[in-house]
Amino acid sequence: MAHFIDRRLNGKNKSAVNRQRFIRRYKQQIKQAVSDAISKRSVTDINNGEKVSIPGKDITEPFFHQGQGGHRERVHPGNDQFSPGDKIKRPQGGQGGGSGQGDASADGEGEDDFVFSISKDEYLDLLFEDLELPNLKKNQLDKLVQYKNVRAGFRSEGVPTNIDIVRSLQGSLARRVAMTAGKKRELHELEAKLALVEAEPVPDQHQLMALREQIELLVKRIGAVPFIDSFDLRFRNFQKRPEPTSKAVMFCLMDVSGSMDQATKDMAKRFYILLYMFLSRSYKNVEVVYIRHHTQAKEVDEQEFFYSQETGGTIVSSALKMMADIVKDRYDPAQWNIYAAQASDGDNWADDSPQCADLLAQQILPFVRYYAYIEITPRPHQSLWLEYEKLQQSFDNFAIQPIRQVADIYPVFRELFKKQAA
Amino acid sequence: MSSAKQKQPLSDGPDWSFELLGLYQTEIERVAKLYKLDTYPNQIEVITAEQMMDAYSSVGMPIGYNHWSYGKKFIQTEQNYKRGFMGLAYEIVINSNPCIAYLMEENTMTMQALVMAHACYGHNSFFKNNYLFRTWTDASSIIDYLVFAKQYLSHCEEKYGISEVEDMLDSCHALMNYGVDRYKRPQKISMDEEQKRQKDREAYLQSQVNQLWKTIPNKGDLSAEHEYRFPSEPQENILYFIEKNAPLLKPWQREVVRIVRKISQYFYPQKQTQVMNEGWATFWHYTILQHLYQENLVTDKFILEVLHNHTNVVFQPEYHSKYYSGINPYALGYAMFTDLRRICEHPTEEDKEWFPDIAGSDWLETLHFAMQNFKDESFISQYLSPKVIRDFHLFAITDDDKESTLEVAAIHNAEGYQQIRQTLSAQYNLSTIEPNIQVYSADITGDRSLTLRFIPNKRIPLADNFQQVLKHVHRLWGFNVQLEQQNEDGSVKLLGSCPV
Numbered sequence A: 001m002a003h004f005i006d007r008r009l010n011g012k013n014k015s016a017v018n019r020q021r022f023i024r025r026y027k028q029q030i031k032q033a034v035s036d037a038i039s040k041r042s043v044t045d046i047n048n049g050e051k052v053s054i055p056g057k058d059i060t061e062p063f064f065h066q067g068q069g070g071h072r073e074r075v076h077p078g079n080d081q082f083s084p085g086d087k088i089k090r091p092q093g094g095q096g097g098g099s100g101q102g103d104a105s106a107d108g109e110g111e112d113d114f115v116f117s118i119s120k121d122e123y124l125d126l127l128f129e130d131l132e133l134p135n136l137k138k139n140q141l142d143k144l145v146q147y148k149n150v151r152a153g154f155r156s157e158g159v160p161t162n163i164d165i166v167r168s169l170q171g172s173l174a175r176r177v178a179m180t181a182g183k184k185r186e187l188h189e190l191e192a193k194l195a196l197v198e199a200e201p202v203p204d205q206h207q208l209m210a211l212r213e214q215i216e217l218l219v220k221r222i223g224a225v226p227f228i229d230s231f232d233l234r235f236r237n238f239q240k241r242p243e244p245t246s247k248a249v250m251f252c253l254m255d256v257s258g259s260m261d262q263a264t265k266d267m268a269k270r271f272y273i274l275l276y277m278f279l280s281r282s283y284k285n286v287e288v289v290y291i292r293h294h295t296q297a298k299e300v301d302e303q304e305f306f307y308s309q310e311t312g313g314t315i316v317s318s319a320l321k322m323m324a325d326i327v328k329d330r331y332d333p334a335q336w337n338i339y340a341a342q343a344s345d346g347d348n349w350a351d352d353s354p355q356c357a358d359l360l361a362q363q364i365l366p367f368v369r370y371y372a373y374i375e376i377t378p379r380p381h382q383s384l385w386l387e388y389e390k391l392q393q394s395f396d397n398f399a400i401q402p403i404r405q406v407a408d409i410y411p412v413f414r415e416l417f418k419k420q421a422a
Numbered sequence B: 001m002s003s004a005k006q007k008q009p010l011s012d013g014p015d016w017s018f019e020l021l022g023l024y025q026t027e028i029e030r031v032a033k034l035y036k037l038d039t040y041p042n043q044i045e046v047i048t049a050e051q052m053m054d055a056y057s058s059v060g061m062p063i064g065y066n067h068w069s070y071g072k073k074f075i076q077t078e079q080n081y082k083r084g085f086m087g088l089a090y091e092i093v094i095n096s097n098p099c100i101a102y103l104m105e106e107n108t109m110t111m112q113a114l115v116m117a118h119a120c121y122g123h124n125s126f127f128k129n130n131y132l133f134r135t136w137t138d139a140s141s142i143i144d145y146l147v148f149a150k151q152y153l154s155h156c157e158e159k160y161g162i163s164e165v166e167d168m169l170d171s172c173h174a175l176m177n178y179g180v181d182r183y184k185r186p187q188k189i190s191m192d193e194e195q196k197r198q199k200d201r202e203a204y205l206q207s208q209v210n211q212l213w214k215t216i217p218n219k220g221d222l223s224a225e226h227e228y229r230f231p232s233e234p235q236e237n238i239l240y241f242i243e244k245n246a247p248l249l250k251p252w253q254r255e256v257v258r259i260v261r262k263i264s265q266y267f268y269p270q271k272q273t274q275v276m277n278e279g280w281a282t283f284w285h286y287t288i289l290q291h292l293y294q295e296n297l298v299t300d301k302f303i304l305e306v307l308h309n310h311t312n313v314v315f316q317p318e319y320h321s322k323y324y325s326g327i328n329p330y331a332l333g334y335a336m337f338t339d340l341r342r343i344c345e346h347p348t349e350e351d352k353e354w355f356p357d358i359a360g361s362d363w364l365e366t367l368h369f370a371m372q373n374f375k376d377e378s379f380i381s382q383y384l385s386p387k388v389i390r391d392f393h394l395f396a397i398t399d400d401d402k403e404s405t406l407e408v409a410a411i412h413n414a415e416g417y418q419q420i421r422q423t424l425s426a427q428y429n430l431s432t433i434e435p436n437i438q439v440y441s442a443d444i445t446g447d448r449s450l451t452l453r454f455i456p457n458k459r460i461p462l463a464d465n466f467q468q469v470l471k472h473v474h475r476l477w478g479f480n481v482q483l484e485q486q487n488e489d490g491s492v493k494l495l496g497s498c499p500v
Helices: A013-025 A027-040 A100-104 A120-127 A165-199 A205-223 A262-282 A302-307 A316-330 A350-364 A383-392 A406-417 B018-034 B049-057 B068-083 B109-129 B131-136 B142-160 B162-174 B191-214 B219-227 B238-245 B251-272 B274-294 B300-313 B329-345 B349-354 B363-373 B376-383 B386-392 B417-427 B466-477
Strands: A002-006 A050-054 A071-076 A087-089 A114-118 A144-155 A235-244 A247-255 A285-293 A297-300 A337-344 A370-376 A398-403 B042-047 B091-094 B099-104 B395-400 B405-410 B436-442 B450-455 B481-486 B492-498
Touching: A002 B018, A013 A027, A013 B049, A013 B068, A013 B162, A027 A050, A027 A120, A071 B417, A114 A120, A114 B068, A120 A262, A165 A205, A247 A262, A247 A316, A262 A285, A262 A337, A262 A370, A262 A406, A285 A302, A285 A316, A297 A302, A297 A316, A316 A337, A316 A350, A350 A383, A370 A383, A383 A398, A398 A406, B018 B042, B018 B109, B018 B274, B042 B049, B042 B109, B049 B068, B049 B091, B049 B099, B091 B109, B099 B109, B109 B131, B109 B274, B109 B300, B109 B363, B131 B251, B142 B162, B142 B191, B142 B251, B162 B251, B162 B466, B191 B251, B238 B251, B238 B436, B238 B466, B251 B274, B274 B300, B274 B329, B274 B363, B274 B376, B329 B363, B329 B376, B329 B386, B349 B386, B363 B376, B376 B417, B386 B417, B395 B417, B405 B417, B450 B466, B466 B481, B466 B492
Parallel strands: A002 B042, A247 A285, A247 A337, A337 A370, A370 A398, B042 B099, B450 B481
Antiparallel strands: A050 A114, A071 B395, A087 B405, A144 A235, A285 A297, B091 B099, B395 B405, B436 B450, B481 B492
């Protein structure tokens, strides 16, 4: 007696809840591991999850069990050399080569770290937890620029392509029932009466005629009810609904003058990638514009942006000017959410710095959601930083942070985007 | 036999289908009946590898309540499986009525047949007939109970918060091994009754507890109070004691303690019959499939694949092998049942001396008797034959921390058989493996502190993580908790307390 059940189509994620519970419980440790990992992470890979390692001792479940020592007797298989009474040197780290059923499980997990993978979503959730895009709420209203057609119930007039057949026929059926029910009842009564009259031994011909005439009239009237009427027709209704735009553009500005070495560029790149991941969580598609500059600015692709070598002096305002132009040309601030991140080692031609501040204040900051400047340098700040510092006081969508080493990137990123207490 | 010779093989090739599964199952059942295997009805579920991992991590409960530790197990299993460190078990079988067995979709037809013979007839008949399972577990109500437990706990989570419930479960899990009645026998009740009783219990328990603590000693009784100890005898079932007597637990928390205790009790027989249970199932998948082969119902290819897997299952690495991790219960159990059959069918002089009552008796009856009335410990001390000891080259080692060397106490020779048998049997005695810790006293008239007493077996100390466990006991009890150790000479020393 047996019956078979095919369970393969049942969900496989029976343990998903338990897994979530586990992650919830060890959130602190996992978060620590995630933020440690970001500095080691390969910069090109943004679509993977992350391997997380938690110290093994943190997750053991304690229970009473036996420790080492005391008097033990154990039986082992495979005797190949021993005779009763033989003395054997005590093996290091354990008793008599393996510990059988009883006590193996206790130290099975040992001191090793507990390593496991989290998915991309879990990774990003943890990475960006407590962070938010600044100035979103304030700008929500002017983001209502796109319209989308959405279904909105049914209506009784419309164009033939939008006819909903099922609902129309339902209407037709209902109308026909409503219009004929009374007549049909009458018809049945007359027919019954007719049958009675016909059953009489001598039918009253006059009455018969009258009845038949009435029946005929009724049948005609029932037949005259149309199968479908324009009254029955139902059309699918569509409405235009305004949608917050989900378009965002991210400007990456970077100094590529001789003073920026590959290591510095790499740090900048990590920062850009974090920003990109963060933006893609809020916006469906994020466009990226790369502008690099030395004494002149140039719009380039990603490869060239990060890896081509340049030399020469530095004029930051050239890049800012270019960005302002590109915004004017291609990214109408009414439709696009504009973010910008500028990375530099702080070098700038001294006379240019005030000009940069001017450009930012007048042509850029009024239109962008957020502008972050990171200065990657171990040296003291120079004129650009000082100018920007002044600017920061009058614009709350402008932030500057120094970065000294790779490990600073994530904390600085968190600092820039941390949730503001309302 | 001549008609059997003409039978066609059931199938040829590795692919399985539900029709074929049914066909094989019918034949296996027919053969199982020939060997008088008495089973619960089978419910065979085909699942995927991922689902198998789910089943794994819920430690064999088809419906488990949610807890992070199961998530941890799942992650571990998934990791190991994905990295190829381990294969998945071919089957999981649940002691329930109907008996639920899982077949993995990836298996070949041969493996499915092997698993069906192993789980649906081997384990299943063991669950139904072994005395431990008959007295300790109620196969017909376990699924209902697990459903009840899961619902109750998720209800508690809604009401009191996930963290509250999680804390309770953590603490209870730490004491899970001490939630078992070893001597009392449980009563069987149905799901409906369980629910009805649960409500009554909540109210009743609370009133009991309050009564207990309301007894304010008046001065006149003080001398009498000194004589009075509570509990009057040490209690081995710590969770039970806590459920009934912990002063500060809320009714729902008592119910959580009870749920963990019940589930622990349900798994208790499985811990005590590993060798027998696996040996029995392995013996029967081998015997049943060989029988089908004799009848020409399966092909040569089929039986070779069976033998290949069978030998893997009963492989016993030797003590110096890097794969050695103790005695393989499948190997020992299978060898013992096979040898038992041999002793009945072809007894030697030695067998007649060692087993005068069963040498030459009806093998099927003897095997069934052995399966029904023993647990690992007693099974080994009753039936481990000199031949099995020789085949395994078993030897006993004495490891005393007072000596600088280990000593070989006995080997597989005439002088050693008896001692090896005893030592091996003791190795499967749970009371020598698990530290003996009991509730010694609860100071109900004073500071309400709870004293646990650890009595070492052969001077084997407690592992030093006990402080961690004491924290959990403290959480459940709500007042000071002490752990004492009672030495061989009767002296008592305080091991630890919580709060420290």
